[in-house]
Amino acid sequence: MPDVVVIGAGAAGLMAAVSAAELGASVTLVDKNRKLGRKLRITGKGRCNLTNDCEVREVLSNIPGDGRFLYSALSAFPPQAVMRWFSGNGLPLKTERGRRVFPVSDNANDVADLLVSLCRKNDVRILNAQVLGISASDRIVRSVRTGSGDISCGSCIVCTGGLSYPLTGSTGDGYRFAEAMGHTVMPLRPSLVPLECSDPCCGRLQGLSLKNVELRVFEDERLLCREQGEMLFTHFGVSGPLVLSASARMRRMESAEYRLEIDLKPALDTKTLDQRLLRDFSKYANRALSNALVDLLPHSLIPEVIHIAELRAELPVNTLTREMRKRLNQTLKAFPLDVTGTRPYAEAIITSGGISVREIDPRSMQSRLVDGLYFAGEVLDLDAYTGGYNLQIAWSTGRLAGLSAAKNRK
Numbered sequence: 571m572p573d574v575v576v577i578g579a580g581a582a583g584l585m586a587a588v589s590a591a592e593l594g595a596s597v598t599l600v601d602k603n604r605k606l607g608r609k610l611r612i613t614g615k616g617r618c619n620l621t622n623d624c625e626v627r628e629v630l631s632n633i634p635g636d637g638r639f640l641y642s643a644l645s646a647f648p649p650q651a652v653m654r655w656f657s658g659n660g661l662p663l664k665t666e667r668g669r670r671v672f673p674v675s676d677n678a679n680d681v682a683d684l685l686v687s688l689c690r691k692n693d694v695r696i697l698n699a700q701v702l703g704i705s706a707s708d709r710i711v712r713s714v715r716t717g718s719g720d721i722s723c724g725s726c727i728v729c730t731g732g733l734s735y736p737l738t739g740s741t742g743d744g745y746r747f748a749e750a751m752g753h754t755v756m757p758l759r760p761s762l763v764p765l766e767c768s769d770p771c772c773g774r775l776q777g778l779s780l781k782n783v784e785l786r787v788f789e790d791e792r793l794l795c796r797e798q799g800e801m802l803f804t805h806f807g808v809s810g811p812l813v814l815s816a817s818a819r820m821r822r823m824e825s826a827e828y829r830l831e832i833d834l835k836p837a838l839d840t841k842t843l844d845q846r847l848l849r850d851f852s853k854y855a856n857r858a859l860s861n862a863l864v865d866l867l868p869h870s871l872i873p874e875v876i877h878i879a880e881l882r883a884e885l886p887v888n889t890l891t892r893e894m895r896k897r898l899n900q901t902l903k904a905f906p907l908d909v910t911g912t913r914p915y916a917e918a919i920i921t922s923g924g925i926s927v928r929e930i931d932p933r934s935m936q937s938r939l940v941d942g943l944y945f946a947g948e949v950l951d952l953d954a955y956t957g958g959y960n961l962q963i964a965w966s967t968g969r970l971a972g973l974s975a976a977k978n979r980k
């Protein structure tokens with residue numbers, strides 16, 4: 571009988587299995603996929619942004635809601651220790667813009683392969699099977715039920731991930747296992763996800779990428795967040811780094827109204843932008859409005875801006891009134907879009923919500939309800955912004971759960 575069964579061989583499960591085995595526990599790692607770490611292999615556009623080279627408090631400040639639960643796990647295995655762990659195990663790392671850490675090879679497979687090889691080196695038994703449930707009696711874990719039989723065990727660590735990108739194997743099974751054990755699952759929703767908009771212009775602008783713009787999000791007409799960077803129009807709405815980050819802050823999608831404003835010229839205040847418009851209009855004094863904006867805007871955006879400003883494309887620029895220029899200015903500083911919802915889980919980088927951390931001991935990751943039951947990774951009610959923080963959560967909680975389960979073995 572193994573001391574520890576780890577359910578799910580993603581980032582958290584692989585780390586938990588290696589960590590428990592390093593302390594001498596006999597470990598069985600079960601995953602329904604033959605290929606282990608499938609999601610890990612596609613992270614960071616195939617390059618794996620495996621952590622962020624920052625202090626623990628900065629990791630915590632990149633977790634919306636209350637990340638304090640993670641303080642012990644992060645302090646025990648902070649970003650610098652994660653970096654030392656991977657490089658010490660033979661994976662050279664590099665740090666890029668925004669202190670994002672990647673393998674020097676730019677290949678996420680190297681991260682997953684290293685973890686799998688460390689499992690093998692530490693005699694972790696790897697089983698390709700679907701876990702169907704966990705059995706407990708007297709509030710103590712007894713066995714893990716799989717499609718190919720029951721595995722009796724001293725403890726089990728649930729690392730089944732969330733609901734995002736279900737083709738990688740993350741189909742939310744861990745939430746059901748936890749509920750069956752009496753745990754509470756906090757409401758789930760896709761996060762770091764593209765947004766759907768009702769405005770027909772998105773379809774017309776499909777494929778247009780905007781750099782150096784400011785995206786402002788309004789929740790029930792109150793400014794929720796603003797950030798500068800890149801975004802993209804798609805057939806359904808908007809996507810790209812600015813939009814994904816903003817989606818993580820939009821946490822009341824069912825009940826609140828969300829509206830976006832794109833500042834197309836964040837470097838120019840209204841007055842400077844007006845001077846710029848006047849300059850362009852005198853340069854192109856004999857042109858129609860649509861042909862006088864070519865220095866200022868991407869081609870496809872010009873008719874949309876003119877339409878929203880309630881002007882006509884064929885208007886000669888030398889006939890534009892101050893009032894008309896003001897409307898143009900306002901549209902350039904606040905191009906409006908109405909959000910109707912998020913894209914589905916299949917397109918979401920992470921799942922927000924999950925197993926309530928109130929029912930878990932933060933010093934060990936063990937359930938407060940069932941002895942020998944541990945949780946780690948995205949299955950927990952924890953998520954973070956982009957920048958390597960989500961994998962940092964998986965490493966820290968996975969390591970703490972693995973070490974605790976090994977130390978507590980009977």
Ligand SMILES: Cc1cc2nc3c(=O)[nH]c(=O)nc-3n(C[C@H](O)[C@H](O)[C@H](O)COP(=O)(O)OP(=O)(O)OC[C@H]3O[C@@H](n4cnc5c(N)ncnc54)[C@H](O)[C@@H]3O)c2cc1C
Nearest residue numbers: 578580581582602613614619701731739947948958960961
């Ligand atoms: C496209 C994409 C890019 C990303 N890029 C980054 C990035 O660069 N940096 C970053 O920090 N985060 C990134 N993330 C987020 C990050 O990948 C996740 O937060 C992290 O992988 C979660 O790890 P996990 O081990 O908790 O779950 P997962 O990696 O989802 O692993 C869960 C595992 O459990 C297995 N499983 C589930 N149910 C069962 C069952 N019943 N029986 C057996 N096995 C089961 C699954 O097959 C899977 O292998 C990205 C996510 C996506 C989708």
